[in-house]
Amino acid sequence: MTTLKELSVVLGLSVSTISKALNDSTEISVSTKMKVQRFAFSYGYRPNPTAQNLKLGRTRVIGVIIPNVIDEFFAMVLHGIEEEASNLQYKVLISISNDDQKKEESALISMVNGSVDGVLLSLAKETQGLENIAHVNNFTTGRIPMVLFDRVHQQLRNDTITVDDFDGAYKATKYLMDTGCTNIAFLSTITKTSVSEMRKEGYVQAMHLEAACRCDPTIIEINHYDLFEDILITAMQSQRIDAILAADELSAVRTINLLQSNGFKIPDDIAVIGFTNGQMAQYSNPPLTTVSQHAEKIGEEAVKVLVKRILNPNYKKPIHRVIKTEMLVRRSTKGEKTLT
Amino acid sequence: MTTLKELSVVLGLSVSTISKALNDSTEISVSTKMKVQRFAFSYGYRPNPTAQNLKLGRTRVIGVIIPNVIDEFFAMVLHGIEEEASNLQYKVLISISNDDQKKEESALISMVNGSVDGVLLSLAKETQGLENIAHVNNFTTGRIPMVLFDRVHQQLRNDTITVDDFDGAYKATKYLMDTGCTNIAFLSTITKTSVSEMRKEGYVQAMHLEAACRCDPTIIEINHYDLFEDILITAMQSQRIDAILAADELSAVRTINLLQSNGFKIPDDIAVIGFTNGQMAQYSNPPLTTVSQHAEKIGEEAVKVLVKRILNPNYKKPIHRVIKTEMLVRRSTKGEKTLT
DNA sequence: TTGTAGGCGTTATCAG
DNA sequence: CTGATAACGCCTACAA
Numbered sequence: 066m067t068t069l070k071e072l073s074v075v076l077g078l079s080v081s082t083i084s085k086a087l088n089d090s091t092e093i094s095v096s097t098k099m100k101v102q103r104f105a106f107s108y109g110y111r112p113n114p115t116a117q118n119l120k121l122g123r124t125r126v127i128g129v130i131i132p133n134v135i136d137e138f139f140a141m142v143l144h145g146i147e148e149e150a151s152n153l154q155y156k157v158l159i160s161i162s163n164d165d166q167k168k169e170e171s172a173l174i175s176m177v178n179g180s181v182d183g184v185l186l187s188l189a190k191e192t193q194g195l196e197n198i199a200h201v202n203n204f205t206t207g208r209i210p211m212v213l214f215d216r217v218h219q220q221l222r223n224d225t226i227t228v229d230d231f232d233g234a235y236k237a238t239k240y241l242m243d244t245g246c247t248n249i250a251f252l253s254t255i256t257k258t259s260v261s262e263m264r265k266e267g268y269v270q271a272m273h274l275e276a277a278c279r280c281d282p283t284i285i286e287i288n289h290y291d292l293f294e295d296i297l298i299t300a301m302q303s304q305r306i307d308a309i310l311a312a313d314e315l316s317a318v319r320t321i322n323l324l325q326s327n328g329f330k331i332p333d334d335i336a337v338i339g340f341t342n343g344q345m346a347q348y349s350n351p352p353l354t355t356v357s358q359h360a361e362k363i364g365e366e367a368v369k370v371l372v373k374r375i376l377n378p379n380y381k382k383p384i385h386r387v388i389k390t391e392m393l394v395r396r397s398t399k400g401e402k403t404l405t
Numbered sequence: 406m407t408t409l410k411e412l413s414v415v416l417g418l419s420v421s422t423i424s425k426a427l428n429d430s431t432e433i434s435v436s437t438k439m440k441v442q443r444f445a446f447s448y449g450y451r452p453n454p455t456a457q458n459l460k461l462g463r464t465r466v467i468g469v470i471i472p473n474v475i476d477e478f479f480a481m482v483l484h485g486i487e488e489e490a491s492n493l494q495y496k497v498l499i500s501i502s503n504d505d506q507k508k509e510e511s512a513l514i515s516m517v518n519g520s521v522d523g524v525l526l527s528l529a530k531e532t533q534g535l536e537n538i539a540h541v542n543n544f545t546t547g548r549i550p551m552v553l554f555d556r557v558h559q560q561l562r563n564d565t566i567t568v569d570d571f572d573g574a575y576k577a578t579k580y581l582m583d584t585g586c587t588n589i590a591f592l593s594t595i596t597k598t599s600v601s602e603m604r605k606e607g608y609v610q611a612m613h614l615e616a617a618c619r620c621d622p623t624i625i626e627i628n629h630y631d632l633f634e635d636i637l638i639t640a641m642q643s644q645r646i647d648a649i650l651a652a653d654e655l656s657a658v659r660t661i662n663l664l665q666s667n668g669f670k671i672p673d674d675i676a677v678i679g680f681t682n683g684q685m686a687q688y689s690n691p692p693l694t695t696v697s698q699h700a701e702k703i704g705e706e707a708v709k710v711l712v713k714r715i716l717n718p719n720y721k722k723p724i725h726r727v728i729k730t731e732m733l734v735r736r737s738t739k740g741e742k743t744l745t
Numbered sequence: 746t747t748g749t750a751g752g753c754g755t756t757a758t759c760a761g
Numbered sequence: 762c763t764g765a766t767a768a769c770g771c772c773t774a775c776a777a
Contacts (some may be wrong), residue, residue, distance in 0.1 A: 066548075067520065068770060079748045084772060094746055111518040115458045116770035119753050124455065126498070132479045134487075135684065143474055147501045151508075156515065158466070159499045161487045168491075175496065178451040179406065208406075315684055322690035344475065344655055345685060352660035408754060419764045424756060434762055456754035519770095659776050 067110045076104060087112070126156045127371060128181035130172045132164045132189050132216065137314055137343030138360050139187070142214065145364025146185060153372050155182075164190040170200040183210040183371045188218060194211045196220075210374035214367045215358075216258055224374060224384040226367045232259050233356040233390030234267030237310050237338045239275050240354075240392060244400035246308035246336055250283035250300065252320065253312035254290065259310045264340065268310055285309075287316075294323050301327075307335055308398075314341035318349045320396060335397040351396035359388050416444060425537045427452070439636045443717040450570055467488045467711060468521035472504045472529050472556065477654060477683030478700050479527070482554065485704025486525060493712055494532045495522075504530040523550040523711045528558055534597045536560075550714035554707045555698075556598055564714060564724040570600050573696040573730030576608030577650050577678045579615050580694075580732060584740035586648035586676055590623035590640065592660065593652035594630065601652045604680065607651055625649075627656075632662050641667070648738075654681035658689045661737060676738040691736035699728050 078097070080403035087110075093101075095218040107263045118124045127150050131139050143159070146206045150157050158181055160172035169189045176184055192198060198218050234251075241249050251268040255261045266285065272282045285300050287293055297320060300306065311317035317339025321331050329335050331351055339346060342357035366386050374380070394400070418441070426433045426441035427450075433441075458464045467490050471479050483499070490497050498521055500512035509529045516524055532538060538558050574591075574694045581589050593609040595601045605624065612622045625640050627633055637660060640646065651657035657679025662684040663672050669675050671691055679686060682697035706726050714720070734740070 066770095069772095070770075080771085081749075085747090087773085092746065096698065097746085111514075113456060113459075113519050113770050115464065115519050116753090117772080118455045119453075119459050119755090119769090120771050120773090122753075134474060134483055137475065140474050140480050143499075144501060147474075147499065153498070156520065157499050158485075159482060159487065159497050160491070174451075179455055179494065219765075273754055315688065319688045322688060325690055348655065348659045348662060350665055350690070351651050406754095410754075420754090421756080421765075422763055424754095425763085428756085437762085453754050456769090457756080459753090460755045460757090462769075563766065708770090 066113065067108050068113070072101070072105055072108065075108075076101060083141045113328070123182050123375075124180065125154060125179070125366065126158050126181045128158045128160070128172075128176035128184045130160045130162055130169060130176075130184065130186045132162050132187060134159075134161055136341075137345060138215075138341045138358065141341075141343065141360035142187075142364040142367075145361030145370055146365075148361070149365040149368040153368065155368070155372065162189040163320060166191040166200065173201065177208050181209065183212070183375045185212050185214060185367050185371060187214050188216040188259075190255070190258055191214075193218065193259055209391070210371055210378065212367050212371045214363055215260060218259065222383055223231050224368065224370050224386065226363055226386045228260065228358040228363065228388050229390055230263035230358075231267035231270070233340070233358070233392070234264040234310065235271045236267075236300065236392055237356050238268045238271035238391075239401075240394075241308040241336055241338065241398065242271075242275055244336065244398055246285070246399075248280055248305050249308040249310060250285055250304070250306045251310050252285040252287070252297070252316055254287045254293070254316045255312055256286045256288060264310075264312050293319055297323055297342060298327060301329075301335075308336060311337065311339045314339050314345050314353070314355065317338055317353055317355065317397075318345045321349055321351070321353065330395050332399045338392075342393055346393075346395075349397070354395045354398040355393050355395055358393065361387055406453065407448050410451070412441070412445055412448065412450060412517055415448075416441060458620070463522050463715075464520065465494060466498050466521045467708065468498045468500070468512075468516035468524045470500045470502055470509060470516075470524065470526045470529060472502050474499075474501055476681075477685060478555075478681045478698065480701060481681075481683065482527075482699035482704040482707075485701030486705075486708055488701070489705040489708035493708065495708070495712065502529040506531040506535070506540065513541065517548050520540075521549065523552070523715045525552050525554060525676060525707050525711060527554050528556040528599075530595070530598055533558065533599055533673070550711055550718070552707050552711045552714070554703055555600060560600065562723055564710050564726075566710065566726045566728065568600065568698040568703065568728050569730055570603035570698075571607035571610070573680070573698070573732070574604040574650065575611045576607075576730075576732055577696050578608045578611035580734075580740075581648040581650065581676055581678065581738065582611075584617055584676065586739075588620055588623070588645050589648040590625055590644070590646045590652060591650050592625040592627070592656055594627045594633070594656045595652055596626045596628060604650075604652050633659055637663055638667060641669075641675075649677050649678065649680045654679050654683055654685050654693070654695065656686045657693055657695065657737075661689055661691070661693065672737050672739045678732075678738060682733055686733075686735075689737070692734045694738040695733050697731045697733055699731065703728055 069080045069083050072083050086098045162169040209369040212224040217225045253261045269282045287296050321337050339353050339355045342355050346355045409420045409423050412423050426438045502509040552564040557565045593601045609622045627636050635661050661677050679693050679695045682695050686693040686695045
């Protein structure tokens with residue numbers, strides 16, 4: 066690694082002159098600027114970012130803490146984050162909480178001491194269930210900017226990027242009704258997350274306000290993946306159900322596959338709608354009607370807001386952006402078939 | 406952010422004493438160590454990592470450059486990387502190349518100047534096709550340790566973590582034969598990657614050496630996702646095929662779904678085997694028989710090797726680890742059904 | 746237009 | 762056992 070000092074020796078100029086020349090300062094004559102820049106380039110000189118960071122008090126790094134990276138939703142958000150950060154010349158430091166609060170906390174601690182200029186956080190399942198979110202507040206408040214996305218918490222007064230989950234679920238439920246379904250169930254494997262709750266509420270509201278019939282809401286909650294088939298099939302047998310709104314992509318696809326294995330026809334016997342528009346949704350059989358949250362856009366917006374906050378630390382008022390959902394109709398539901 | 410200097414003022418001790426006390430140096434008396442440590446803790450003091458990095462010439466950050474994070478394989482590798490890095494007290498800086506060489510290069514450049522202590526790289530599709538891998542060599546050789554994983558390149562003399570793709574494909578092909586398939590095709594959408602080539606070779610070899618019949622290898626290559634259905638169905642119609650070995654998870658699942666939509670029965674008409682054991686494979690209908698590469702383990706090993714290299718920069722000989730594949734038999738193939 | 750000096754927060758060497 | 766001093770590599774008043 067060549068340093069300014071080395072260049073200065075070779076070029077017979079002072080370190081500060083070199084530094085200014087490389088930073089295109091007006092103090093330096095054009096001719097020496099040219100000379101220095103050429104030379105530095107040919108030498109493959111690159112400023113040591115650590116030294117710059119120390120001097121300038123910033124890192125140009127954004128810290129990201131997400132529950133996991135396997136779910137396509139989070140993978141897509143991460144993709145959006147990386148892309149926008151890259152555009153804005155920021156690097157991305159990632160930590161995966163595994164939905165574990167301890168890990169989330171330690172990630173936060175390690176980030177919030179000058180490792181990063183700001184944090185993007187989507188809360189662990191464990192954290193969302195709790196009333197106590199001290200571990201988030203403690204290490205954050207008044208230190209560095211933090212933007213929460215998707216999995217947020219009422220008590221946290223940070224900027225947020227969320228999805229209109231209520232609305233998305235409401236419309237999806239209504240769509241099922243409009244296409245002739247009368248006994249619609251809501252299924253969630255991500256219970257206790259803010260997003261699941263919002264979706265449930267949207268569903269429940271729609272059932273109350275829109276249902277021409279008298280059908281009560283049916284909530285199927287599955288807290289362990291191994292129980293998925295048992296619980297689902299039991300529910301199907303004990304109740305009359307002709308449509309399922311699943312709170313996430315994987316559940317929706319599993320629902321389709323399990324029901325088909327058990328002799329149900331999709332969408333004729335049961336219509337299915339999920340959340341998240343990933344590969345699973347697109348390439349399932351039949352392709353899944355889904356509520357897209359525009360995951361990449363969420364990531365993109367989160368970065369934009371965070372960077373704005375980084376550049377403008379005085380602005381106090383929390384920013385709340387809500388990304389509109391969009392229902393993509395495919396063949397897991399009856400009615401018009403606009404997409405394939 | 407409190408600093409050593411601030412502590413020194415409050416405690417009436419010199420900066421260096423504080424520093425030593427916090428680092429538990431034997432030079433300092435137990436009593437003052439206690440005093441200083443307690444105090445620093447209550448003050449919420451945390452050393453500024455940037456300053457430490459500058460002083461100590463390391464970052465405790467590992468840079469990761471991957472083609473994408475949407476494919477479950479890479480998502481799982483990333484998960485493994487994050488976990489192991491976290492265990493070893495390293496942070497993870499991530500860059501997504503999008504299979505684009507330019508992006509890969511700029512990520513490499515930005516990392517290889519002291520932003521990270523070492524790099525984990527899986528080559529972009531674009532890069533693998535080329536003979537010219539100068540952009541990788543240039544910014545890397547002799548600078549910081551780099552470990553390639555999965556998508557590697559012959560001409561790069563780095564450490565590598567790879568999968569025994571040849572063997573995995575060979576065995577999968579043989580398994581298809583053993584369960585009564587005679588016209589086995591190989592399908593790839595990731596042509597020109599090293600992994601796809603190895604898998605193809607494993608398949609071809611098995612066809613030559615193991616086939617009781619005279620069946621020639623059939624290679625179906627799909628370079629654009631939109632053409633998937635066309636090419637697949639055309640191939641099915643023009644040739645007699647009773648089994649497909651797909652080079653990745655998504656292709657395998659799409660194959661199953663498309664074939665079923667076109668009236669084929671899986672596995673009775675066509676057996677299908679894929680690569681990667683992710684959610685898609687587990688929850689497809691029927692569940693996919695697949696060659697697991699132990700993606701998390703790849704990530705884990707990559708970190709281990711890299712850290713070893715970081716801690717031991719003198720050791721010159723390249724390390725090459727090969728992770729064994731494992732075939733998980735599910736219901737997309739005939740024969741024994743060991744898993745569900 | 747160029748150079749000098751100081752400092753960002755730490756750690757390490759060497760005196761005291 | 763404690764403290765002054767220098768140094769990591771860079772930037773930036775201020776001086777020349």
